[in-house]
Amino acid sequence: MLPVLVTGGAGYIGSHTCKALARAGFTPIAVDNLVHGHGWAVKWGPLEQGDIGDRAFMDRVFARYRPVAVLHFAAFIAVGESVADPQKYYGNNVAGTLTLLSAMRAAACERIVFSSTAAVYGEPMQVPIAEAHPLAPVNPYGRSKLMIEQMLRDFDHAYGTGSICLRYFNAAGADPDGELGEEHDPETHLIPLAVGAALGKRPPLKIFGDDYDTPDGTALRDYIHVTDLAGAHVLAVKRLLDGECSEAYNLGTGTGNSVREIVDAVHRVSGKEVPYDFAPRREGDAARLVASAEGAKAALGWQPKYTDIETIVKTAWRWHAAR
Ligand code: UDP
Numbered sequence: 001m002l003p004v005l006v007t008g009g010a011g012y013i014g015s016h017t018c019k020a021l022a023r024a025g026f027t028p029i030a031v032d033n034l035v036h037g038h039g040w041a042v043k044w045g046p047l048e049q050g051d052i053g054d055r056a057f058m059d060r061v062f063a064r065y066r067p068v069a070v071l072h073f074a075a076f077i078a079v080g081e082s083v084a085d086p087q088k089y090y091g092n093n094v095a096g097t098l099t100l101l102s103a104m105r106a107a108a109c110e111r112i113v114f115s116s117t118a119a120v121y122g123e124p125m126q127v128p129i130a131e132a133h134p135l136a137p138v139n140p141y142g143r144s145k146l147m148i149e150q151m152l153r154d155f156d157h158a159y160g161t162g163s164i165c166l167r168y169f170n171a172a173g174a175d176p177d178g179e180l181g182e183e184h185d186p187e188t189h190l191i192p193l194a195v196g197a198a199l200g201k202r203p204p205l206k207i208f209g210d211d212y213d214t215p216d217g218t219a220l221r222d223y224i225h226v227t228d229l230a231g232a233h234v235l236a237v238k239r240l241l242d243g244e245c246s247e248a249y250n251l252g253t254g255t256g257n258s259v260r261e262i263v264d265a266v267h268r269v270s271g272k273e274v275p276y277d278f279a280p281r282r283e284g285d286a287a288r289l290v291a292s293a294e295g296a297k298a299a300l301g302w303q304p305k306y307t308d309i310e311t312i313v314k315t316a317w318r319w320h321a322a323r
Pocket of ligand 1 (some may be wrong): 219282
């Protein structure tokens with residue numbers, strides 16, 4: 001079983017990827033400071049609790065496990081917070097990644113899959129968004145992720161560090177076996193908030209904006225199931241182990257669903273109404289964000305399995321209803 005390091009391995013997408021890695025015959029070593037991650041989500045390999053920005057800690061982890069590759073999820077991800085406190089985002093995301101990359105070089109670990117985001121594109125000039133779309137992030141979170149992508153290209157050029165950047169659209173859903181799910185604090189994402197409102201565990205949902213230029217006036221997003229994201233990471237590691245390459249790929253289904261369609265899907269899946277109110281648009285929200293994921297399909301042989309929004313919402317519903 002080849003060891004791979006998974007930073008942020010106790011987080012939402014990281015933990016699902018650890019499960020997928022174990023199923024594919026790797027040993028995932030989760031590195032997580034547990035600021036937002038959950039110890040209970042680390043089930044498929046050891047947990048090393050610490051910070052990617054702590055060089056001595058990272059050196060010890062590399063020396064102990066000798067990983068063949070790194071999957072790098074650890075990051076702060078809240079757009080609004082990144083605007084209010086950019087130092088926190090550039091410090092953890094950018095400076096933390098530089099320390100991680102330095103530790104990798106010192107340990108002669110030369111392959112990394114990076115958790116990037118559709119936020120690197122900024123306001124879309126056309127949809128679906130392909131990788132060739134201009135990169136113009138509109139907030140510090142997106143800029144921190146783009147800076148890391150640029151660092152990775154420079155590291156490949158200078159030191160031969162192979163990297164694949166995976167630009168996620170809207171990660172959604174939960175492990176179909178019910179072993180893992182989404183648990184952010186504070187929660188800002190639509191599906192868990194809508195499910196929580198239907199369960200009566202959260203206040204009525206606020207739908208941000210009903211006056212977008214979309215069929216029902218609410219914003220369109222490309223919801224991609226977390227297990228499909230996890231599968232793409234396994235394929236990306238294998239691709240890097242097969243040979244040198246540095247690329248960036250979108251991960252989405254290519255379908256846009258509106259906020260109203262999500263509310264309807266939660267209703268259909270659960271049989272419960274989602275109480276909601278309309279609220280003004282959220283600052284910085286685009287009307288439509290839909291991926292072209294043809295690059296990942298062609299280069300990695302990736303094919304999302306959970307392409308139907310009702311199925312995606314059903315896995316989320318089962319997870320939240322059982323908690
Ligand atoms: N959204 C909403 N109410 C909420 C949270 C989100 O209407 O309480 C909308 C948001 O404006 C966006 C979509 O749901 O159009 C998805 O938002 P989310 O925060 O889940 O992901 P993002 O697209 O911001 O990455």
